[in-house]
Amino acid sequence: MRVAFKRAGLIMAMAASAFVAVPATAQAAATAASPAAVCGADGYSYSVVASAPVKFSSGTVAGTVYLMYSSGNGKNCVVTVKTSYTGSATFTTAQLMIQNGNSYVDQGNYTSYAGPVRGSAAGKCVKYWGTINTGPDGQAGINATGGRMSWGNCG
Template identity: 65%
Template sequence: MSVLKKTLAAGAMTVAATAGVVTISTAAYAEAYCGSGYGVVASAPVQNQYGDTWGRVYLTYNSSTGKNCVTTVKSAFVGTASFTSAQLMIQNGNSYYDQGYYVQYAGPLYGSAAGKCVMYWGSVTNPSNTIGAGGGRMSWGNCG
């Protein structure tokens, strides 16, 4: 997704938060970041070594296309560019990465995984690049 789209999405989320909307369903996250037809099949907090949660990484799946999608959504440092990453690994297949200095999220990453197992991971680093947070699953799962 282009930097412009990520900036626009971040702006939309900021406006929603400013308007008093404080909750969003995981299904809404899946569709907002990965598109129509995707549903969340797993997610994990992105936490630093002190147990602080700085985001959440989402693994979604579209049964009609057989594709998984991974997105790491920040909950800390939102609106400030900080190193953020998303990763999708497909067993006996490809690995996909998105990393950069993002204000809201990394991804979405798409990979064909019908009949295969996947691993997923996300990370967020503080703006001074001194502390990192990570989360996801580094073992094969969600085998379809």
């Protein structure tokens, strides 16, 4: 009876550790690609003010580029979230351009998103743009693009 009890305890411990590890990893991956979580890593809350599909010339969507705003710090934030090629490091960009001001870009070989890029645009208009390439260098693959290249969200 002593042996059976020890075995049962061991099985319970192994089952509990396996149960905890899987959901924590899946939840972290899902949270990491949330635009609000990505932009909010600076401790402020952001809301989506505009978004656009990032798509290939064929019309196939590879992700979404989000323009967000935080009233807490007065900043805009842009993040490009991949829905295709996730898990593969492909050249991905997020860009925020401020009228008569700075331009902010994050680019690199990312598995789920590019960004955040943040900037203050009080009293100015902004443009936002994102790309997702099918390859790791931004040259050999095919680009999916999206965003707004005209001034908007002025304020």
